[in-house]
Amino acid sequence: MDIIRRESGVTRADLSLMTGLSRSAIAEAVQDLLNDHLVAEDVLEPGGKGAGRGRPSALLVATPPRGVVVGVDFGHDHVGVAVADTEGTVLAEQTSAVNVDGQGRAALDAAAGMASRLLSQLGLGRDQVLSVAAGIPAPLDVQSNRIRAVSIMPGWTRLNPADELSGLFGRRVITFNDAELGAQGEMRFGAARGLRDFVYIKASEGIGASLVLNGSVYRGSLGLSGEIGHTRLSDQSQGLWCRCGNRGCLETVVSSVLVAERMREVGLVAADEIFPLAAAGADPVTSAIVTEAGRTLGRVLADLCNWLNPAGVVLGGALGSAGQPFVDGVRESINRYAHPSAAEAVEVKTAQLGLRSELLGAVAVACHEALYVG
Ligand SMILES: [Zn+2]
Structure with a gap:
């Protein structure tokens, strides 16, 4: 078979x-x-x-199996659910604002409720669901399936997301770190198609990464690889305290929240649509702030290019949706700080699926599960 x-x-x-x-x-x-x-x-x-x-x-x-798959994406402040066929074509999809970080159980319930509603809209029953995959925005220990850093998501203390979701869905649910699913989504449907060595960056409230090496996601010994947001910046020895307990981490300097704050400082309205506005190049000040954030992230990615020689850096998350100004900043620092050959080898681009990379990655993984694992 x-x-x-x-x-x-x-x-x-x-x-x-x-x-x-x-x-x-x-x-x-x-x-x-x-x-x-x-x-x-x-x-x-x-x-x-x-x-x-x-x-x-x-x-x-x-013959394609008769049934559907469900993908779930937990962000820090939203839950997305998609129902798709086993080819990965989305049949129904919904994203809602939910305080995911603070209220783990409520967020899990919300996801299960949304999936039930989408299924009934499609006239489908739960028994037609072949597999479910979900992304969690925190370091996830692949051995225990537990979140390793509860300081990042206080509302998830003592929760095992895979077990809880399996209970709610009445079937086994597989869980992954959200950045890993972002990489899977871009690899299957987006900007990373055909790339065997690339880094996916989810740059939103925090900065997470997923490494794809030789065509496979590299998770590390416990599944905690890609915590690039906690790289200490060299000029930040007296930097701000980070939620991880260190100071001067990348995340204390670059995030969608901090970029929005800087915009407010200079008198710009920082609403949800600021990042797409930056992408359109509508405002030079917005572009400058986004490019500066890109430069700081790029400084860390330059070292990573020397280590791993990736063919691509795919920028996802809210900052990724800021488009070219963000790419320009990252590109500038990679060119300046990486080995010239490694810099030349890497293509820097934004996630093609925008804010849906993680959700569609969950769909891609669920399809694979339905077709090959069962
Ligand atoms: Zn940190």
């Missing part, structure tokens, strides 16, 4: 060659899959691939 899904169009003879199993064993196994409607046959034209003498052979293709 794995080979048929992966190759999308193989003959029984191909399967026999690829698995080393006898033709009769393959014929029997394929008949079982046909009986279960898991695969379908496309009859080949004469002379086509796999066509030879004797009985015409047929291409075997996987």
Whole structure:
């Protein structure tokens, strides 16, 4: 079944060659899959691939599973839920403002409620959900599934998000760090398609990152990799205290909240739409403030380019939606501080999916779970 899904169009003879199993064993196994409607046959034209003498052979293709997947994205102040088919096409989607950091249980309940409403709008029942994946905006220990730094999300103390969500959804729910899902979303549907080595940055209230190395997400020994927001800036030995207990961290200098504050300081209205406005280049002062934030982030990313030589840096989150001024700042510092060859090798761009990278990443992972893990 794995080979048929992966190759999308193989003959029984191909399967026999690829698995080393006898033709009769393959014929029997394929008949079982046909009986279960898991695969379908496309009859080949004469002379086509796999066509030879004797009985015409047929291409075997996987039938998409009948059902849907659910992706959930918890931000610090919002919950997003999407219901999609197993190809990743979103059928229904909703994002609501929720105090996620402060009220863990309420946020989990809200996500389950939104999923139920979306499913009923689509005329679907819970039994048609094949898999559920959720992103959590905090360091998530992959061994225990628990949040490692409760100072970051005080309302989640003693909660195990995967267990709680599994209870609410009545089925196993898999959880990931939000930046990892952002990377997955951009890799499957967005700006990182075709990239095997890249860094995804979620720059919103905090700064998180996900590393994709050699085509796979690199999580580290406990799943805590990518905490780039807690890199101490070299000129910040007397810097502000950070929520992690250190001082002078990147997050104490760069975040969507701090950029909005600086805008207010210079008399600009800092509303939700400021970042898209910066992207449009509508206001030079806004652009300058966003570019400055990009330069500071880029200083940290320059070192990372020397370490890892990525082909891409994908900037997501609210600051990512500020577009070109943010990219320009990051680019400037990478050019100035990274090794020239490493700087030249890396493309800096914004997330193509905008603020939906994490939610669509949850959908992508849930699709993979439905198709390959079950
Ligand atoms: Zn910190």
